[in-house]
Amino acid sequence: MEKRVTFKGWTLPLLLVLPQVVVTAVFFFWPAGQAIYQSAFIPDPFGLRTQFVGFGNFIFLLTDPYYLASFRTTAVFSVLVTVVSMATALWLAVMADRIIKGSGTYRTLLIWPYAVAPAVAGVLWLFMFNPNVGLVSWYLDVLGYNWNHVLNGNEAMALVVLASAWGRISYNFLFFLAGLQAIPKSVIEAAAIDGARFWKRFWTIIFPLLSPTTFFLLVVNIVYAFFETFGVIHTITAGGPRQDTTILVYKVYADGFVGQDLGSSAAQSVILLVVVGALTIIQFRYIERRVHY
């Protein structure tokens, strides 16, 4: 029998859930509702009047080559950020798990980047890679490589991916390390006695047993790449060159607040909402099945 708390009246339970409901309503339902409402209108250039267009904004967006390119950019960007940050974090965590002496210091140092705000991180990376005064670009120049992310779209993408992934590594590292330490030592020893060497053990025992952690991080990192990388992109490339690093979230901002096309911006928000919802469902439906708990 499941134990349930029974309340006598409605007042107390309502009061208890009220804060959560209020927060969700004010910060999610109301803005989401507004976005859906506004997505059906086009405001005039001065924002004085609006004109009802139904699905016009959506139809325009889905046939707009720039918007479709932004989809592709977002896909590339979020896959790269997720893969780079998770793979690096896993590698670091595996190494940190193996060392005994000085592991505390090592861990603390690895956790620090998490405390750096995305915009600050963006500026840091921008300085390092600045085509004129950046240290890294200077060294690349010495090596014979002419780095200029202001002109080269691929380099711009690489830089924002690097900067976004860097801030994420700490977070992923913490979870991976905790996950690794939760694997019973004796299971790994048993595998060693069974004849498996380190990397064999890693792929056949450790990695499968880490899958709940990996799955969780996958979801969190993709959502991060979709939404929370705004600061990094804004400070480093502002979506450029052309639109090569304009991910969907950045386009919502650029079209709405820079381009003043609030209707299209609202429609993009709605599309984004649907995309993220769909992604989450797909992740839980199909990937979770392959996860060993």
Add this chain to the structure above:
Amino acid sequence: MSTISLKSIRKSYGKTEVIHGIDAEIADGELIVIVGPSGCGKSTLLRMVAGLETVTSGEIAIDGKRVNDLEPMDRNVAMVFQSYALYPHMSVFDNMAYGLKIAGRPKAEIAERVAKAAQMLQLEEFLQRRPRELSGGQRQRVAMGRAIVRKPAAFLFDEPLSNLDAKLRVQMRLEIKGLQRDLGVTSLYVTHDQVEAMTLADRMIVMNAGVAEQIGAPLDVYQDPETVFVGGFIGSPPMNFIAPREFAGPDTDLPDPLARAVAAGGENMLVGLRPEHMALCAAGEAMLTGTMRYVEPLGAETLVHVALGDGTQITVRQEGIAEVPETGATCPMRFDPAYLCLFDGNGKRIRTGG
């Protein structure tokens, strides 16, 4: 086929030495039980043989080949862990097949060997299950199966039965013994349970504080303990240890070695006597006198607990039907001098008549 030899094995963690030089030769097919209280270093010793701990000094050889510097996977041993250490994400079949798959055996051979082990362990119907869907006893069998299919040079058991309930433990003990006999694989078995050690072992190594106090066949160790520790640890209830002056009654003929010890006033000496070699008797023939404290009737036998003059508690084992004195009554006791063991002040056995 396979022998294991340990030559003055030592193990230190930093400056603390936990194993102080252990020598043992394990013959092919022999089942050796390492028994001792927790923290005596028995598991560390086993883990050194497995290759999971480094050897600080000394030499471990399997089949005459020094393995000190070999990785666990290169030692051709199989280990059964206390926690079973099954791979939780694999089926029973895959758990057992893991070692063979890594060794790159052909699929047909793997299937055959797993099937054979599963049959031996009555696991056939569970092959497709995950470990979490099995009971404790079944998991234990899978852990055994995983060791068996590999046909290793040696089995290493690290307290494999301590997570099972008492009844299952007795049953599995017999099964392990049977399997080991049938397969004839050299085995090292670590336990803190002296009953398990007595019943399983061909020979046992009694360890205390990093030292092998005695190595020998269970009954030899039981009847002829080398040290006070061994006498007290092996046997339930343990051996009684009595100061010689307790025997110094006015009108008893003490047996020779004891009489001499008493006469020499061996203050720190101890006399060791097993409870079954002592008996309550009439006042006239007493060799020793104490006060009755309490009894533990176990049915077939009764354990009579007696306090001696200096407060030492001893146990006398007698038939369940024998009469028991009342609590607080004076208890005259005698014993069979043939079984008497004398220990010096350091707890070492004094051998006499040699």
